[in-house]
Amino acid sequence: MRALITGINGFVGDHLANYLQSCGIEVFGTTSQIDSRKSTSNSEIFVNDLTNEISIIQLLNEVRPEHIYHLAGQSNVKESWESKQGTLNTNVNLTLNLLEAARKSEISDIVRILTIGSSEEYGRVADMTVSIDENVSLQPTNPYGISKAAVSYFAKQFFDAYGLKVIHARTFNHIGPGQRLGFVVTDFASQIVELEKVKGEKIIKVGNLEAQRDFTDVRDIVRAYYLLLSTASTSFGDVYNVCSGVPVTIRSILDKLLSLSEQSIEVIIDTNKLRPIDIPLYIGNNQKIKQLTNWSPEYTLDATLFDVLDYMRAKNKVVQ
Known part of the structure; x- marks a missing residue:
């Protein structure tokens, strides 16, 4: 099996690459900067900033991954207040480029894609004493949350309209060795x-x-991501919380x-x-992913x- 990780040199990307390789999966990745083609994992890394749809299609046709983990993006709430337009462009427009490229590529019928969202999509819920499940309405309270909510809607739209096998993970706070400052x-x-x-x-x-x-170790998070894409009964176009509860x-x-x-x-x-x-x-509710994959934090x-x-x-x- 082959997997492509966008943003492979990031905090989560590096952990995910190592985990997938431990499962015997051949891993490829993208980075936006020429001087960042190194990873602690033994992966082939391509310079692709996801701004050009044609170049993404060419990449997908060359690598032919069965799984795509779309990790590239701006992931800091504080930075989203300082750069609202940049956050929307990075998180929404680049995701759209990837999804459009995937549906037009030679692997559109087989590839499974995981878009990464955030608990910030939920925003201020009516009763904060109750754990938040995937049915809670979205009321994001910051630009980052708004951008990720938009990604979740596009993920569903691309499945409904084109049959693209996309699912969306709403991940709560994840922590672990290697995370950059700002968290x-x-x-x-x-x-x-x-x-x-x-x-x-x-x-x-x-x-x-x-x-x-609600904090979860990044090493548990990446295992959840793999299980979401590899489980046969995964419901495409759907959303799954990834959290400790x-x-x-x-x-x-x-x-x-x-x-x-x-x-x-x-x-x-x-x-x-x-x-x-x-x-x-x-507080996140993780019953949905547990029922689908039997995943739980370790x-x-x-x-x-x-x-x-x-x-x-x-x-x-x-x-x-």
Whole structure:
């Protein structure tokens, strides 16, 4: 079997490539930058920014993947406020280019495509104390969520109108080793590692600690993605939440990371880190994907946080 991963050099793409290869799958990938043709996985990587439909068709006809995992995109809520048009172009227009190319390619009848969405598509739900399932109406509250909601509608449209085998994953917060800065866990871990290298007063600056989110290890996430495309009974044109189903406070994440350090670190609130719109509680419902694939998370939160901090220390050459 062959798989194509767009955005293969990203956080999730690299983990997915490694997982697929461990399953005996031949992996190919795309990157948007010429100097980024390297991956820690042993994959053949093509430079293709997904802006040209013809070049995508040529790529698909050459590689002939049975699975396409569309990971390329802008995935940061804060950045989406700063670049609204850029976020919509990257997440919506490039997805449309890929879907159009797939339906016009020689593999349109066989290829299965996974588009990646987000819990941000749901936005502010009526009852935040109840876990969010796929039937909840979409009310995104930020440009990133709006862009991913649009992707979900196009995924369904391409199945309904053209029979393209597309499904959409609405993924809740995913964390793990290798995630870039700009996300809560890596930002915490990075600050802690930097403070471990200095003497004197140690202060970590944070945003809202009371919000509760649904976190899943990226290594569990990529396994879910593979199962969604490889399960024979997958319903194309459908949406599946990928989440743990367990709410965790940001404060408990920080407390656990601090407990893994021997340093005495003071915590202060930085108003610049607060979002324009923030939702206090988000719990995903993962029963639909469990029923389809028997998937469930295997990594504990403690294990994930340990691995994130360990990765950050190794990256910064910190010796405890």
